[in-house]
Amino acid sequence: MKIDGSRLRSWATQLLETWGYDPDDAAYLAETLVDANLRGVDSHGVIRLAAYRARIDAGLVRPRAEPIVERSGAVVRIDANGAPGQLAARLAVDELDGLVATHGIASAAVRGSTHFGTAGFYARDLARRGRIAIVVSNSEPCVVPFGGREALLGTNPLAFAAPASGDPISLDMATSTSAMGKVLVAQAKSTAIPADWGVDAAGVPTTDPAAVTALLPAAGPKGYGLAFLVEVLGGVLTGAAVAGDIGNMYNDFSKPQDVGHWMLAVDVARFLPLDDFVARMDGLAALAHAVPTAPGFDRVLVPGEPEEATRRARLAGGIELPDATASELAALGTDAGVAFPGGAA
C-alpha cells in the first residue's frame, strides 16, 4: 500500500501517545521514523514500531523516563535511563547546541540507550544549525571481524553532515557491506546475493542468502577498523554495553539493550565565516557534479543526494509500505484504538 508521509507521521504520533509518550516526544519519535521512510531507509522507519512496543511491554523502555545529564567542559554525558534512543539523542543534540557555541567544538556520549533510528537524522539536524556533525552508535553483533567467522560487532553506523546552501551534505553508512534486512529480502525472493555481503557458518563468503550467518565488513579490514572506531566511541567511551553484551532489540527481552551513541558537533564559524564555508561546500559539490560519468551512471552525486531525491519523490508521491508492514501497523493501531489509515492521502 501507499501512504502519504504526513498522514503516516500523524498516525504514528497518535499511536505513540497512547503508549504513554508525551505529545511532543511522540511527535519527535514519529518524525525520526517517517523521515527514514521518506529517505528510502525503510529498515529504520515505521517497521520498527512493533519492536518498540514489545520492549515497552517488557518494561525495558519507559516512555516517561527522564535521562540523566552530566556536563563537564565541552563534554556532556547522558544516561538514557530507560528512555528510547531517539529521545536521548534529541537531548544530546540540544545539549551540544549550547556547548558548541561556547567552546567551538563539543561532544555528547549517551549510554543505557536503545535503537535510535538513523544516525544521520541527528547529524543533519546539527548541520542545519551551522555545525559539522559526526554521529555514531554501536549495535548488536551481526558482522564478522576481518578474518573471523563469527560476529563480533554490529553494523555500527557512522553518519556525518555539513552545512551547504541547500540540503546538508550528509553520509549515513553501515560499516558492513550490506544489512541483514537485505539478506532476508533476498532469502524471501530466493535470489543470490553478492559474495561480499556475508559468510556461512564456516566463515566462507556465500551467495546463498539462506546460508548467511553473519555479515562481512565493508572493504574488509577498513570496514572492520571503522566498526571498531564506532565501538570504541559509542560503546567503550560512553560506558554502554560493548559487543556481545548489547541486548538484541528483537529477541532478547531479558535486559535493556544498553546501546551507546557518540556525537561530535563542530562550530564552522570558529574556523571560517559560515558563508565562506557554504560557498566552498557548494564549490566542491559543483566539482563533483561536473565529473564525467562512468558507464551506467547518469550523474556523479554528492553524499546524501540520492536520499534527498527519494525524500522529494516520496513527499510528493507517498511512501510504499509492504503488505506485511501495513498489516503489522494496522494491528498495532487496533490494539491502541488508533485506526491505521489505509490507502493514499
Place this chain on the structure above:
Amino acid sequence: MKIDGSRLRSWATQLLETWGYDPDDAAYLAETLVDANLRGVDSHGVIRLAAYRARIDAGLVRPRAEPIVERSGAVVRIDANGAPGQLAARLAVDELDGLVATHGIASAAVRGSTHFGTAGFYARDLARRGRIAIVVSNSEPCVVPFGGREALLGTNPLAFAAPASGDPISLDMATSTSAMGKVLVAQAKSTAIPADWGVDAAGVPTTDPAAVTALLPAAGPKGYGLAFLVEVLGGVLTGAAVAGDIGNMYNDFSKPQDVGHWMLAVDVARFLPLDDFVARMDGLAALAHAVPTAPGFDRVLVPGEPEEATRRARLAGGIELPDATASELAALGTDAGVAFPGGAA
C-alpha cells in the same frame, strides 16, 4: 638492501639538518618517516625524501618557516606558512594537548600544509597521552567519485587511535581501495591487479595496472562518502586548497601544495576514568582475539596489530629498502655530504 631503523633515522636526521632544519625538527621529521618504514608503510617512509628535497629547492617548503597559530575556545587554527606538514602537525598535536585538558575535547585545523607522512603517527602520539584521536588530511586528486570516470578527491586518509594497556589501538586507512603506489608496483612486475582497485580512461574497472588512470573508492559510495568527509574537514573547513586546487607533490612545482589537516582529541578521563577505559579496551581486544577464524586466517587481530607486528620485526631485523630507493638516498647523501650508510647495522 637491509638497514637498521635507528641508523636510518640518524642518517635522515643529519641529512635534514644539512637542508636547513633545526636539529630537533630534523629528528622529528626523520622519526615520522622511519616510523612509517618500521610499520611496513614504505610508501610514506624515507622514499619521500627526494620529493621533499625538490620542494625545498623550488622554494615551496622552507625549513625554518614559522607556522601561524590562532586559538579560539577549544579550537586552534594553524597556517603552516611554508613549513612542512610534519612540523605543522607536531605543533597541532602540542596545541591540542593543552586545549583538550581544558575543554575535554579539542580540534586543530591546519592549512597551507604539505604531505605530512602518515596520519596515524599523530593519532597514536595523542593516544599515548590518554586521548582518543581522529586525524585526517586531504590530498591530490587520484580517486574517482562513485559513478565517475575522472579523479575528484585524493586517497584522503582517515586515522584514529585510542589508548589500551599495550600499544594504542589504531587505524590508518586510505579511503580508496588501494594506493597508486601498489598499482605502479604491479605495473613494474606486469601482474594483474584486483578489479576494484582502479578504472581505465573510460571509467571501467580494469585488472591491467598499465591502464589505470584513477583509483576506485573503497566499497564504492561508502569510501567516496568518507573521502568527502575528509575533504570537508581537511580542506573546506581548514581553509586549505580543495580537490583539484591542491598542488601535486611530485609534478607541480608552480605552487605550494596547500594541503589541509584536521585533528580531533578527546580526553578519555572526561567520560570515564582512564583505567576503566583501558580495561574496557583490553576486554574488547580480548573478545576480538577469541573470535574463531575464517579459512586462511590464523588469528583475528585488532586494528593496528599487523603494523605493530611489522614494527617489532623490523626493529629487530632491519628495514628492507628496494635498490632504487637506496640509490636515491645515496645520491641525496652524496649531495649533502652525509654518506648513506650501506649494509645492515
